[in-house]
Structures are given as C-alpha cells and as structure tokens.
Amino acid sequence: MFRNISLGQYLPADSILHHLDPRTKTVAGLFFILAVFAAAFPLELFFIYLAGGLLLYLSRLRMIDFWPVFKPFLIIILITVIFQLLFIPGTPLFSFSILSISYEAVETAVTFTLRFVLLLFVVRLLTATTTPVALMDGLEQMLNPLRKLGLAVHELIMIMTISLRFIPMFIEEAERIRKAQLCRGADFRIGSLSSRLKNLFAWLLPLLRSSLQRAEDLSQAMEARAYQGGEGRTRLNILRLRGGDYAYLLSMAALLAAVLLV
C-alpha cells in the first residue's frame, strides 16, 4: 500500500548537478519547464530532449531511478491519450467504421506525452539531486525579500521542511499500525461498510495520536535547543553561487530563450 515512497526521495551521488546550489536548480528547473511547454513539435521538443539527456548524464542517475515516478502516471497518460485520439477532429489519418483518428489528434497526443514525461523527469531530477533540506533552504533565501511584506518566510519554510522530513516516518508508522490491526483480525478491504469504517478508525486514531505526540515532542526538543523562530538565527551552510551555478542558469535561460524566439 505504501511501497511507492520514492517520489521525492533524494538519491545521493557525486555529480555536477548534485553539487549545484539549490536556488540555481530550482530556477533553472522552472526555465526548463517553461521551455518544455513552449517547445513546438517535433524539432524543438527533440532538442529539449537532447538537453534532458545531457542533464541525466550530468546527474549520474540511471533511467531506472525515474521509473517509480513515471509508473503511477502511466494510467493518466494513457487515458488522456485515448481521449485525445478519439475526440480531436481534423484531417482523418485512419478510420474504422465509426472510429476516426485525425492527424491532429495523433500530433496532440504525442506532444502531450512527450511533454508530460519530460515534466516528470525534470521535477524528479530536482528532488533526486537536492536534499529536501537544501531545497527548502534555497527557497527560504529566495523568498526572503517577502519578509519585508510581513510574511513569516522562515517559519513557513521550517514547517514545510519538517513536514517533508517526517513523511517517511509517518508512512512507516501508518504501515506498522495497519499491520498491527491486521493481526487483530481487522481487514480494511473486505467486510461491510460499517465494519470497514470501524477498522479505519482503529487505524487512523492511533496514527493521529502518535503524530500529535511526535509534534509535541519535537516542539519541546526545539525549544530546549533555544529555537525561537528566524529572527537573528545564523546558518551553518551558507549558500553561495559559484561559476557552475551561473553557467547552468545561463544555459537553461538560453534554452528557454531559444525556444521562445525561434
């Protein structure tokens, strides 16, 4: 039930991409996504794919690392493609009794699939090469100017970091309690609606309680270490842009510009 937890998991490796500043990767990722949407079929998309291939090479990850992320989306892609093929009108390419598939439909479906896959790829690339903490650190620094508008940037980012950090633990806990109740004859998939609801209750209640307990413990542990929000807090790892960051950012901006201008 919870086997697929690899969605946002950081995959450690010693690569150029792993060492870049998280801010660079976030902004460059945005450029890349915009480029994906702006790229026309087929030539521009082809070049974007080449760029994607280069990024994959630079990240030292393997294609197989991306598979767990694609898998859950396959069904969505498939359904969308079927609808596009059936319902987009245009020059008929192929027809069989009442079924008719147009040339435009095929083009739309292929473009959609190519873009979607690339989109997943680039998001996964970001989460795979950047630790959640670094990602949030970068985000905090980028949003810092908003503090002047009264937005509690540090606190918001801290909340997000903690949530991200605790997701795997929460999943583990949920799985453990589910198994424990399974051992007491509670089945969450068969039986009448009322018994399933009751069993669900036996699962969710302890989970809620342990989460609240954990939150309480954590807040006390943080206070015990003199945490009192962002004001006056210094950092252990100071983010600094280096040559590689500028090069990466510039090349992604160039990619986007090329797609938009050509």
Added chain:
Amino acid sequence: MPFILKDVSFTYQKGMAFAQKALKGLDFTVEDGEMLGVMGAAGSGKSTFLQLLNALLKAEQGYVFYEGQDLAQFSKKQLIGLRQEVGMVFQYPEQQIFADLVYDEIAFGPRNIGLDSEDADRRVRESMQQVGLDFAEYSSRRTIALSSGEKRRVALAGILALKPRHLLLDEPTAGLDGEGRRVILDYLQHINRQEHITVIMVAHHLGQLLSVCRRLMIIEKGRIVLDTSVSRILDHYDRLQELGIELPPHLEAAYRLQRRGWKIDTADVGVAAIARQIADKIRSGS
C-alpha cells in the same frame, strides 16, 4: 513443526536506489511449544524475520512453511485464519490502542473474527486474567488513564483474546521499568510452560532472553550467526565474544569458574540456580 524456513531472503525497497537486503538465506525450524529468543543489533533483520512468520511480509526468495503449507500459497481468507493462530505483538503495542475503554480495546479482535458478544466477553475475561489485569477493576477503565506497563498488558490481552497457538513478539519489554519487564516476561514464560503456546520473541537484552527462553538465536546482518539451546550458552562463549555480546554477570562468573575447573551445571541459567551452586562450592570448600 509449525514453522520451517528454507533459504529465505528478503529485501526492502527492491529494485530501488535504497534497496536493503534484510535477510539472507535463512534456514531453520521452530518446534511446537518452543520458547525462542531472537537477538541482534538494530537493523539486523530480526523484525523482518518475525513478520515473515505470519505473512505480513512475503519471502522474496525461498519458502516459509506453516504446518507444512507454503505461506506464499495462502488465500486471503487463509491469511486471516493464520494471523489468528500466529499472534503478533509489535514493538510498543500500546501505540495501537484506539478504544476508549479497556474492555472494547480487548474485544476488538474477538469481534472482528465474528464471535458473538457472549463468546467475546468470555475471551476478554480470560485474556485479562492471563495478563494479570483484574476484570472488575480494569475492564471499565479508560485506556488513556493507564500506565505504560498497564497499557502494554492491555495490548497483549488484545492479541491473546484471539487465542493464538503461537505468539510472536517484537521487543515486548522495550521502554518498561524493571517491574513492568518482570511482569511481561513472567507472563510469557507462564503461557509458554502452562498453556504450551509457542513464543518467539525478539529482544536486545541477552539477560532477559536467557532468563525465560529455552533456545537462543542471534541474527547479524541478515544471517543467523548463532542458534543454540540456552542451557548450552557457555559452549559458545568465544563466539559471543566475537560478536561483541556480553553475558550477564552471573554467567560470566560461572564461565570463569568452570575454566578453573569448578563443576557448575548450567542446565538452569537463572541467577538463583548459578548463585546457589557457587555458594555451595564455597561452603563445602572445594
């Protein structure tokens, strides 16, 4: 023979970047009515091993047989039956308590397996008695107001109410004080000796396992590195040293005295039995 494992391996997050081999080529048998202690460092695979025995996890390689049947072939319905016969108590079982009243918490299992309220009631009374909770005093207490030792006993009663023939426990005494530990261990020994329930328990503490179990198994990095009857534990002294496991002081003393030629019988490894022998020898001046 309730459990036979043949060349069983298990990997977490198979095929992914963080794949971890938890168990490698396990081969062993558990007899009916045994009391087996499983020990190992954190992450050695002991919890995985327990979960294989009642099919909460499926062996990735090899076979797990329960009463001669391959667990991999069990249907959903058979699995429900299996989990009644092979009770499992997770680490910190009090965390799964959800009902407001002790009675309802313990009756959850019996009701789930379709017993009517009369039968369920009988099961609740029996299992509360088994774990030493007085029915009149405790059954209408609120679970939230119990001490952690009491909560743990309630959780244990919740499993016993299903009348398992074999009981698997993951660190049943973790986080309890001395008194709480003693109660749980005594109780486990009691149901094993008196009611012939097979007990397989995982623990960190060698002394605890030796005080109640008859057989000891040590798992390290997913492999069984020692499997011995408790009465012969001193034969494996060097192996334990290699593994960095310390014997409880009274057994360490017994071992050193044996090496000096004292005849000390370790059929009973309890502190009292060993101490009595040493005292007798000193008194008789031999």
